[in-house]
Amino acid sequence: MGSAYIGIDIGTTTITGLIYDLNRREVVHRITANQASASLQGQENGERLQDSNAIYRQSERILKELLGLEPEIEGIGLTGQMHGIVYMNEFGDAVSPLYTWQDGRGAQLVPGENRTYAERISELTGYRVAPGYGLVTHVYNVERGLLPEGGRSPVLNR
Numbered sequence: 001m002g003s004a005y006i007g008i009d010i011g012t013t014t015i016t017g018l019i020y021d022l023n024r025r026e027v028v029h030r031i032t033a034n035q036a037s038a039s040l041q042g043q044e045n046g047e048r049l050q051d052s053n054a055i056y057r058q059s060e061r062i063l064k065e066l067l068g069l070e071p072e073i074e075g076i077g078l079t080g081q082m083h084g085i086v087y088m089n090e091f092g093d094a095v096s097p098l099y100t101w102q103d104g105r106g107a108q109l110v111p112g113e114n115r116t117y118a119e120r121i122s123e124l125t126g127y128r129v130a131p132g133y134g135l136v137t138h139v140y141n142v143e144r145g146l147l148p149e150g151g152r153s154p155v156l157n158r
Contacts, residue, residue: 046104087151
């Protein structure tokens with residue numbers, strides 16, 4: 001081909017990988033995998049989680065399969081679901097599940113206040129944020145003592 005590129009979209013519902021031929025201006029291969037098996041049962045009301053390691057393995061499998069179809073790839077582009085959060089250790093390994101954009105715990109009232117976590121962050125920053133945004137989830141986890149052991153920093157998508 002000589003002008004082939006791989007694109008992988010890592011979403012909460014599906015992961016889709018494709019090969020696009022720039023000269024022909026068309027998708028020549030497409031692989032989609034359902035993410036239902038990555039869902040995890042949360043411990044708290046409103047918590048929405050997925051297995052970050054299962055998502056990584058599924059993405060890696062799709063990439064390898066696409067490279068097997070066309071080994072002469074010029075580049076690879078990745079996209080991911082919006083607003084989620086995964087905590088990483090100092091080596092870049094995931095030490096938490098993916099808290100998805102559907103995580104609703106930030107809609108709970110802050111103890112001792114008459115506003116939610118999302119409302120408080122919106123008021124403090126001057127920007128509208130919603131429950132499920134990575135920052136809201138992170139603040140909720142910090143204030144509730146729910147940071148995972150070994151977690152150094154969250155990876156936020158927005």
